[in-house]
Amino acid sequence: MSTRIDITLTVNGEEIVETVEPRMLLSDFLRDRLGLTGTHVGCEHGVCGACTVRLNGVTARACLTFAAQVDGARIETVEHLGTVASLNRIQQAFRKHHALQCGFCTPGFLMTVQEMLETLPLETDEEIRDALSGNICRCTGYEHIVRAVRELADEREGAAA
């Protein structure tokens, strides 16, 4: 356990240089070392998706990733989206459609939805539901999340047209 590994990475646009134990999870690194507590831990075995972050632009489970693995990587967390004073478009749509209740799973959903909007056609609600199915929400029954994503996807198509 005494081995320490030096890592250099970019988190939300900021360069970070740290030394970590090989076994330290990325989720614990972000939360406890960097104080970025917006990334939540719901299961620690990669099922619930609450800890979803973007690792070099691709969604990843921070609870299944070691901090030592992300040397040289670029990471974005929920703190990289909008602020309380200025929510980003995804956050606004979630608020408008009441797509969150307790809010614990929400950061993971936001990171997933951001990637979905960048990469998937999302032509049908069924497609939206499939793409959301790696994240668990116990409060909303998903209906309002689907509506928020529907609005965002339609808006995206409108903008592209």
Place this chain on the structure above:
Amino acid sequence: MNDLPRKPLGPDADALASARPKYVGKAVQRLEDPRLLTGAGRYTADIRADRMVHAAFLRSEQAHARIKSIDCEAARGLPGVTGVYTAADFAGIPVIKAPSRMRDYRATSCTVLASEKVRYVGEPVAVVIARDRYIAEDALALIEVDWEPLDVAADPESAAYDGAPLLHDELGTNILFERVFETGEPDDAMAQAPHRVSGRFRMHRKSPLAIEPRSYVAEPDRANDGLTLYGSTQIPGILRDILSGLLDLPGSRIRVVAPDVGGGFGGKGSLYPEEIAVCALARRLGRTVKWVSDRSEDLASTSQGFDEIIEAELGFDDDGALIALKGRVTGDIGAYSIYPWTAALEPVQVVSFLPGPYRIPHYRGEVKGVATPKPPTGPYRGVGRPASVFVTERLIDMAAAHLGIDPAGMRRKNLVAEDEFPYRIGSGIVWDRSGFAECLDEACSRIGYEGLRKLQREARAAGRWYGIGIATYAELTGIGSRISVAPGMPINTGTETASIRVDSTGAVTATFAVASHGQSLETTLAQIVAEELGVRPEDVRIVQGDSGATSHGTGTYASRSAVLGGGAAIVTSRVLRDKIKRVASHLLEAAVEDIETGNGRVFVAGTDKSVTFAEVAHAVYSDMRALPAEARENLEASESYDPVTGTTTTATHIATVRIDPETLAVSIDRYLVAEDCGRMINPLVVDGQVHGGVAQGVGAALLEELSYDETGQLLTGSLADYTVPTAAEVPPIEVFHLETELPGNPGGFRGMGEGGTIGAPAAIANAISDALSPLGVGVTELPVTPERLFRLVSEARNKTDTEK
């Protein structure tokens, strides 16, 4: 919206309404959202403190065993470990008992850590305190326990027999309570009924599974010899009261705070050993102690829901009129009677609600609760009603099928009618007027029920399995003091107090003892206060979830917060508004009865004379020239509200399912809810509660089961095995609201947060049974996992083959 009306206002209501917007009933965007959407929420696991240490619990691997010895030496020697503690280290803390005034109720005794013996897999046995959680878990692996395994009766029926291995030797039995509810002459009436249907039903054990695992941070206040417990709890007030006694600290030196809490569903609504342990250790060490459970611990140690075997029989006449109902419920309550709710909570509710919203003259419900070597059961969304509604609604469908009449018609015929309210059902519960038949009719009409039956005939003709399931139910919500005393629990849940003040800047703060964990109370209570006081919702700060802010209060559970918290908000706001009007009448030199409030201003109706809330506050608190001394009323009010009885919420759910004859995959095609929860405070929030409740009901119907083997080992200890619905399994949910007649509480509200989970298991079970009715298959066990469905269908097919 801040602008004062330019035109002089007439005394008519329209003009007043425009000055004083209505917020109750509006889809106001949530005030808690911006912080939760940006990762700026503060959940218990986010809390850090200087010199903070971390706890990890060693949990029993045995269901029932004597602890011969625990060797902690190696663990204590690990660098970074502060200490390792066992039961003896908590010997000064009284044993936890959840007493009841119920006759012959046997309360179990529970210690903070297991001493002498363990009674379920997952029971905490030792606790390590270390510099970080990684080291604490390393140390757990070094603790050696020498077990002497004891006999196990994991099944409640075998545990109830004389001679079964006893979990609590001092009680002399595993049966913790027995009760009978009876009305009329159920035996004779049943014997004489022209028709009867019956079944043996089972509702398996499930987890509330809030997405935030249970977590606690205990922070000692060394200066005052006090303590603050931050915790993922629904019941900060109840915890403060019991911890005050257990730790021998006056309430002024112990404070329990529920910060942002990531869902609860009942699982965070009881007292837990870990809460006591972190508090005691924080005091002992003089350091902040943090414990965050992992998901496996949460599955194995958070209070569990349901778990009943229900034998029931329904008697009816040739026309389908219900005559008699008998039910016998065996509740598997687990190893301990949970504080404060007692072991009786869930199983007694099953027999209490078994007669449902129907006119059934003769009823007998028998219930017993049996201790088994499994984690304690406790409150879970719907408490008892998901099981009772499942059974009764299955029986209604079976009766309809027996007579060859339509299930919707069967219900319509037997629902308590408009002119029969208030109606006392056989268990003694009294329904007040609520839209029983109206919701059924609305649901059928909205979903196009007749059209669905036609679809079904076509599907069947084509060899496809398509089913329609209805569930109609009623529930008692917003329960007041007269009903909450009935179970004889050690606490009062029937009242709620609001304290509202306008400070010297004119800002409004409203304090409640409720504890939101996703219910949107920071928004809905602000809507109520804003409307009553005459300010905007965003101008009202809601303080809740902090025992230090109130003298008494219990929290948020049992669909109570809108009715009780909302009621307290209304009566308190009105008292405060009158004070504001009296002060303003001096400032505006007008009669009190001519003063109105709205949009943060206080004005003379029909004129353009007005002052702001800030000016009123300045006059009262700061400008000593503004008012005569006797008119300087403190702009504060605190009032309590007690609904005394409860209020009836009702709904009809309709589900349609398709079942693939090859794979037996069940897909829910449509899902519709028509409900009457009285006046809605925020329709978006109500819809969200219904959707979420239905999703958990989908889990209860199809997926979620805490499966224990015959030795008491948990077989579904991770989210890979304990599966919950994702967006792909939950169908789109259509919700329709009815307001038949408002209940007689200040806001006209009925509680509604649990209803989705009450109706959905029954509706889905009926839909699956309906789809499979050509095979003669009926669902009697939930969840209908793929394996159970496979067995049901295979047995039916084998039977058909044999008969051929």
